[in-house]
Amino acid sequence: MTTRSFKGRRKHARRGEQKEYPFYPNFVLRIFMAIMGTVAVIAVLSALFPLSLDQIADPLAAPDPGTRTLWILKPAILLYNITFSPGITVVLITIFAALFVLLPLLDRSGQRSIKRRILVAIPFLLWMIFLALSLLFSTGVPG
Amino acid sequence: MSSRGRRANGGLLTYLLDRVGIQGFISRPQEGRISVKGALEAAFIKPIPHTSWWSCFGGIAFLLFLIQAITGLLLMFFYIPADPEAHRTILYLSGLAPFGWFFRTTHHWAGIGMMLALSLHVLRVFVKGAYQRPRDLNWVIGSALFFLTAGFILTGDLLPWTRSAYWSAVWWTDLVGNFPVIGHQIMLFLRGGENVTGSTITRFYVFHVFLLPTFTTLLMIVHFAIARKLGISEPL
Structure with missing residues (x-):
């Protein structure tokens, strides 16, 4: 297999023979760049897209069909729109979460081939597609 | 000291700390005391593999x-x-x-x-x-x-x-x-x-x-x- 050596030259090395370098001074600049880049991206996003403030909540008013949904809820809303049952939706979400946490127990093969990794990555890709669809097509909070 | 005595003196805690590696992170076990300077030095000179940007x-x-x-x-x-x-x-x-x-x-x-x-x-x-x-x-x-x-x-x-x-x-x-x-x-x-x-x-x-x-x-x-x-x- 091919790995990239620290100075950018490609060199061949067997698995388990990764070259290691002291953190200081080899990785300090890279870490500094990552920190500054992240801070800069967040600062620019904050300056360009300031957060607006919606109207104050009124528990007595009826929900507006155009009410914005919290983005992290959108996959759950899409799942709800497919099943039409809050009970089934919450049980499915719990099962997905349990499968996610217990993944090391489900895949104990120890194989590290690319073919195996691709096979295991298929459920993850399906999840990403589902997430993308939910962000694109899901609308407001269901009534 | 017997193994029972070691357990009574925090053997379980020592085992758990050693299992997750925290003890080695905050102190040098062989020195038997907490050394911030030693921990920082160890952190800075610790050899790490050169990995891709995906690892950050x-x-x-x-x-x-x-x-x-x-x-x-x-x-x-x-x-x-x-x-x-x-x-x-x-x-x-x-x-x-x-x-x-x-x-x-x-x-x-x-x-x-x-x-x-x-x-x-x-x-x-x-x-x-x-x-x-x-x-x-x-x-x-x-x-x-x-x-x-x-x-x-x-x-x-x-x-x-x-x-x-x-x-x-x-x-x-x-x-x-x-x-x-x-x-x-x-x-x-x-x-x-x-x-x-x-x-x-x-x-x-x-x-x-x-x-x-x-x-x-x-x-x-x-x-x-x-x-x-x-x-x-x-x-x-």
Whole structure:
């Protein structure tokens, strides 16, 4: 297999023979760049897209069909729109979460081939597609 | 000293610390005392493999967590977790407090960025198969951290007490309430009653600024200690 050596030259090395370098001074600049880049991206996003403030909540008013949904809820809303049952939706979400946490127990093969990794990555890709669809097509909070 | 005597003198604690590698992180066991200087020196000269940019998303997520902690602390100086003061204080913060809008927006974007960075970090671990032994425990802790981050977003969204946040909170707590057997009790615990009211804001505030950060920090320490002990996983 091919790995990239620290100075950018490609060199061949067997698995388990990764070259290691002291953190200081080899990785300090890279870490500094990552920190500054992240801070800069967040600062620019904050300056360009300031957060607006919606109207104050009124528990007595009826929900507006155009009410914005919290983005992290959108996959759950899409799942709800497919099943039409809050009970089934919450049980499915719990099962997905349990499968996610217990993944090391489900895949104990120890194989590290690319073919195996691709096979295991298929459920993850399906999840990403589902997430993308939910962000694109899901609308407001269901009534 | 006999093995029974060692156990009585903290043998179990020593074993656990050694299992996750914390002891080696904060002290030199052979010296028998805590040495900050020694720990810093060890951290700086520790040899690490040269990996790709994909390996930096865990660190970026931690950096964004720190940004959120700092901006969240600044927001806490103004915020009152009650109905209707919650909305008024955010209104004041967004319009009149110096740089209040900037800290609030940074807090918001850092939350989204943290979730994105965590997702990419999970993707890398997943594709590399680094969730298998001996890193299985770290996967479980990491996935708990992922759900805790989602908890930060869910609880933090209600705090401005806006119309959209209110209906989102009503919907997802109602969904939790539909979980078989214990769902209704969990919903009552989350809402502080049958409905989403001012007491729900107070509860979500306690979750958001105390319980979730405490658990997240503790799990992060263990997560980093294990990652430091086992090292970065090999490429495919």
